[in-house]
Amino acid sequence: MTEKKPSHEELQARLERAEAVLAALRRGEVDMLLGARDPLVVRLKSLADENERLVREWQTTFDNVNDAIWLLDAEHRIQRSNRTAERFFGKVREEFIGRRCWEIVHGTQEPIPECPLLRLRESLRREILELPIGDRWFEVTVDPVLDGNGNYSGAVHMVSDITERKRLEEWRRASEENFRRFLDGLPLGARVVSEEGDTLYANRAFLDMHGCDSVEEFQNIPSRERYTPAAHTEHLSRREKRRRGEYVPPEYEISIVRKDGAIRHLHVQRDEILWDGKRHFQVLYRDITERKRMEEERDRVFQRLRETLGTTMKVAVRVVEMRDPYTAGHQRRVADIARAIAVEMSLPAEQIDGLRYAASVHDLGKVAVPADILTKPSVLTAPERALIQIHSQTGYDILKDIDFPWPIARMVLEHHERIDGTGYPNGLSGEKLLMESRILAVADVVEAMALHRPYRPALGLDAALQEIEAGRGRLYDAKVADICLRLFREKGYILI
Amino acid sequence: MNLKSNPKRPRGGAADPFFRLRLFVAGDEPHSLKARETLFRLCREHLKDRCEINVVDVLQDYRAALDCHVMAVPTLIIETPPPERVIVGSLSDEDKVLAVLGIARGKVRP
Numbered sequence: 001m002t003e004k005k006p007s008h009e010e011l012q013a014r015l016e017r018a019e020a021v022l023a024a025l026r027r028g029e030v031d032m033l034l035g036a037r038d039p040l041v042v043r044l045k046s047l048a049d050e051n052e053r054l055v056r057e058w059q060t061t062f063d064n065v066n067d068a069i070w071l072l073d074a075e076h077r078i079q080r081s082n083r084t085a086e087r088f089f090g091k092v093r094e095e096f097i098g099r100r101c102w103e104i105v106h107g108t109q110e111p112i113p114e115c116p117l118l119r120l121r122e123s124l125r126r127e128i129l130e131l132p133i134g135d136r137w138f139e140v141t142v143d144p145v146l147d148g149n150g151n152y153s154g155a156v157h158m159v160s161d162i163t164e165r166k167r168l169e170e171w172r173r174a175s176e177e178n179f180r181r182f183l184d185g186l187p188l189g190a191r192v193v194s195e196e197g198d199t200l201y202a203n204r205a206f207l208d209m210h211g212c213d214s215v216e217e218f219q220n221i222p223s224r225e226r227y228t229p230a231a232h233t234e235h236l237s238r239r240e241k242r243r244r245g246e247y248v249p250p251e252y253e254i255s256i257v258r259k260d261g262a263i264r265h266l267h268v269q270r271d272e273i274l275w276d277g278k279r280h281f282q283v284l285y286r287d288i289t290e291r292k293r294m295e296e297e298r299d300r301v302f303q304r305l306r307e308t309l310g311t312t313m314k315v316a317v318r319v320v321e322m323r324d325p326y327t328a329g330h331q332r333r334v335a336d337i338a339r340a341i342a343v344e345m346s347l348p349a350e351q352i353d354g355l356r357y358a359a360s361v362h363d364l365g366k367v368a369v370p371a372d373i374l375t376k377p378s379v380l381t382a383p384e385r386a387l388i389q390i391h392s393q394t395g396y397d398i399l400k401d402i403d404f405p406w407p408i409a410r411m412v413l414e415h416h417e418r419i420d421g422t423g424y425p426n427g428l429s430g431e432k433l434l435m436e437s438r439i440l441a442v443a444d445v446v447e448a449m450a451l452h453r454p455y456r457p458a459l460g461l462d463a464a465l466q467e468i469e470a471g472r473g474r475l476y477d478a479k480v481a482d483i484c485l486r487l488f489r490e491k492g493y494i495l496i
Numbered sequence: 497m498n499l500k501s502n503p504k505r506p507r508g509g510a511a512d513p514f515f516r517l518r519l520f521v522a523g524d525e526p527h528s529l530k531a532r533e534t535l536f537r538l539c540r541e542h543l544k545d546r547c548e549i550n551v552v553d554v555l556q557d558y559r560a561a562l563d564c565h566v567m568a569v570p571t572l573i574i575e576t577p578p579p580e581r582v583i584v585g586s587l588s589d590e591d592k593v594l595a596v597l598g599i600a601r602g603k604v605r606p
Contacts (some may be wrong), residue, residue, distance in 0.1 A: 021584050033568050034561055034567055
């Protein structure tokens with residue numbers, strides 16, 4: 001529907017009515033305004049009430065701010081004062097009015113030379129002065145009040161007690177200074193870096209590590225030249241991760257190239273700190289080059305010792321096997337079975353290594369048994385068996401003083417023990433036996449029964465496994481026995 | 497609220513026109529109360545039974561105010577005799593109100 005165009009008279013009437021509304025608004029005689037089309041109304045409070053309320057609000061605010069406020073005239077005489085100023089200066093309002101601010105603040109007849117009001121007259125902009133009075137600190141802020149022509153007609157004079165802020169600033173400055181001195185004297189390398197990686201501070205020890213004389217010199221060396229190639233790749237990776245906000249461990253090791261080309265290895269610890277009031281990182285560097293070198297040397301010596309020991313043990317095993325050709329290969333096969341059981345049991349790799357070592361020399365003690373007993377092709381007499389049985393103890397005696405990283409001697413000593421205590425040489429039982437010894441016992445029985453012996457033909461693998469099954473939980477550890485049976489019967493383990 | 501000060505329309509001569517007045521107010525807001533009080537008093541003193549006052553409270557009936565193009569309250573519309581005239585405000589200037597009604601103070605009828 002098209003709205004009818006209003007006539008000139010109607011427009012004139014509307015205009016007159018609008019003017020009447022404006023006039024009534026100016027007189028403050030309107031309770032409410034109505035929207036032209038919508039039912040929205042704007043309710044007008046009585047202007048007088050509103051004015052009174054505003055004045056009350058302003059006065060309350062003025063009186064209750066934490067700062068002492070005076071309104072000054074053009075001659076710096078106090079015209080108005082808030083309650084805080086009364087408390088601040090211990091005077092009632094009437095004692096302020098008409099007096100100049102410096103009379104109250106400084107007790108002088110003239111403004112002090114650094115008075116911010118003197119500067120304000122010139123600048124016509126906010127001026128601030130911090131000054132100590134007694135044992136407290138104050139901040140005086142003066143703002144100009146300008147008349148309609150932009151001329152100075154007075155000022156708002158505000159005094160704030162900033163003692164606490166000053167103390168905190170002083171404390172922060174002192175603690176940062178202490179921290180800097182602490183870093184200066186630290187034997188560790190110390191550096192403060194920004195989030196962007198700029199070096200803000202580096203102590204002497206850090207510069208010495210890099211062979212530099214100053215932070216500027218250090219900064220001028222490209223990072224590619226400061227690290228070894230591998231360490232530089234890691235450095236870039238850490239930087240990228242930090243940029244993406246991903247986790248980077250706070251401690252790591254780096255390898256640097258000194259200015260003179262020498263490579264040093266450093267342990268790095270990086271922590272977030274506040275420095276000059278901003279969030280930065282403190283990075284501590286410990287030179288571990290010497291430690292690394294000693295570790296490498298130690299590893300080399302250890303490896304050589306192992307090799308020497310290994311050769312010695314091989315010689316000993318060969319001596320035994322030369323005297324007892326029937327057991328030649330027995331120790332190697334027992335070692336294989338024992339290792340397979342230990343792997344199935346998920347023993348730690350280190351423990352399995354020890355077990356293999358022990359298994360491969362478990363009959364070492366037979367060097368002390370007369371060769372004719374070892375190779376006797378008939379059933380042994382009781383005294384002969386007794387002589388054979390001392391080989392566990394003899395093996396132990398030979399090995400016990402050698403410093404292996406594993407309890408090799410004990411495994412050798414216990415490989416003929418049984419968990420019900422019916423074994424030899426000590427009749428130990430159950431938990432008193434090492435797990436490795438229990439595995440070694442089962443592997444030894446299986447291999448011995450399955451294959452040929454000088455005093456009897458081979459009984460066969462089935463008979464060997466039946467023996468293990470029959471002794472499971474009594475003579476042999478139940479778990480070890482089960483795994484051994486499963487290895488041969490289900491997993492197709494073959495004796496070679 | 498729709499109040500008539502005199503529901504019966506009295507007969508009058510050609511020299512004594514009949515006034516139909518409509519006063520828009522906002523509840524008991526101060527200016528509205530004052531306008532209502534002033535109008536009733538002036539009518540009682542000067543027009544006796546020659547007027548009908550229709551008071552419309554915009555808080556109850558804003559539609560009537562919009563229909564009459566009222567933009568602010570209180571507003572008095574003198575509907576008859578023509579031409580229609582409008583006074584906005586609390587009617588504090590009583591001489592002006594009387595002048596718009598065509599009544600001079602001296603012409604008060606006994």
